[in-house]
Amino acid sequence: MNVPVLEIGGSHLTAALVSLEGLRVVRSRRFHLEPDVSSAAFVATMLEGAAWIDVPAGSTWGVAVPGPFEYDTGVGRYAGVGKFESLNGFDVRQALVTGLAQTPGQVVFLNDADSFGLGEYAAGAAKGFTRAVCLTLGTGVGSAFVADGVSMSAGPGVPPDGEAHFIVWGGAELEETVSRRAIRRAYAEKTGENLDVHEIAALVRRGTSPAIELWNHTFRALGEALSPYVRDFGAEVLVLGGSVAGSFDLIEAPLRKGLARDVVLRAAVDTEHAPLIGAAVYAVTTA
Incomplete structure (x- = not known):
């Protein structure tokens, strides 16, 4: 089973396809993000990365995002933290679900540090x-x-x-x-x-x-x-x-x-890939 994943950091977005059978990253691509990015530019980069993964409609997605963030609703809460201020109150889940040609099934969000820990726990x-x-x-x-x-x-x-x-x-x-x-x-x-x-x-x-x-x-x-x-x-x-x-x-x-x-x-065995693996594992076990 392959799981599409997005991992968002302070200056980047990584799009990846993760194999659960081998707990490995099948392919990944890194996109640049500025901490002061506008919501429109953020959505454009997110959708570009998600479209690059190219998975069927109905797929379960894992999305690792730094806090402060409402992980259950998919809404950013970046007020006064010096990054992603344009996403404060912004519905990231809705933007992803409605923006892709192949509509996702469930979209599961988790903290980026948790995704790293779960990846190292599962395969590192x-x-x-x-x-x-x-x-x-x-x-x-x-x-x-x-x-x-x-x-x-x-x-x-x-x-x-x-x-x-x-x-x-x-x-x-x-x-x-x-x-x-x-x-x-x-x-x-x-x-x-x-x-x-x-x-x-x-x-x-x-x-x-x-x-x-x-x-x-x-x-x-x-x-x-x-x-x-x-x-x-x-x-x-x-x-x-x-x-x-x-x-x-x-x-x-x-x-x-x-x-x-x-x-x-x-x-850590793989600081770069661990968050991707952790997000994939979390997505399928939580969805």
């Missing part, structure tokens, strides 16, 4: 575990708390709505310490140099002291912030994806020190 680094915490580290901190193949939004060890960025560490939300902008800001304050995260990571590899100090502090802090949640959720594995997690080999040691508990740490 969390496969074979019962309970997993999956994080995407980049412009922010995305998260999925997955138990028995279900992304949890409440319960022991689960932050509000399952979103780790609500976790407070050092008197501020976690993104003020661990995100790309936070790491860049902290390094600039420490050294006066404006470097990106991959450049700071390169300095860590070369043994540069200020970079090592900041790096170890940042990811030990991540471990300390997550530790009670990992414990109370009963997580067996913690998976890291996203652009920052590309330096997982440098992150693992300070992160483990902060966690101070026995949990498997793994880098």
Whole structure:
């Protein structure tokens, strides 16, 4: 069975066809989106991507979208968040259903971080575990708390709505310490140099002291912030994806020190395709 999927990020839309038999992406294509895109331009890009997939009428679609979003109704709620403001109150589901020549059957929406976590759980680094915490580290901190193949939004060890960025560490939300902008800001304050995260990571590899100090502090802090949640959720594995997690080999040691508990740490197997697979799996199990 092949499932059509759309995955929407802050600067892109990916259209894909996912095989459930092999839990693999049959084909995919990436389209550019600006965060300040108009609703008309957004719909045009979405329909171009959806038409490219070319599936029969009546197909069940999975659509992964960042929040704030009403996932049950398909309506955007992007007010004052610096992205997709034109979609605030906009019915994305209706635009997709009415805009395609081959009318979709059910259209199922889910959070993009949840789609990543479900994809890694089904076919990636969390496969074979019962309970997993999956994080995407980049412009922010995305998260999925997955138990028995279900992304949890409440319960022991689960932050509000399952979103780790609500976790407070050092008197501020976690993104003020661990995100790309936070790491860049902290390094600039420490050294006066404006470097990106991959450049700071390169300095860590070369043994540069200020970079090592900041790096170890940042990811030990991540471990300390997550530790009670990992414990109370009963997580067996913690998976890291996203652009920052590309330096997982440098992150693992300070992160483990902060966690101070026995949990498997793994880098995501496929940060690009995991959200597509997760959206497909969610669509057919929810529809």
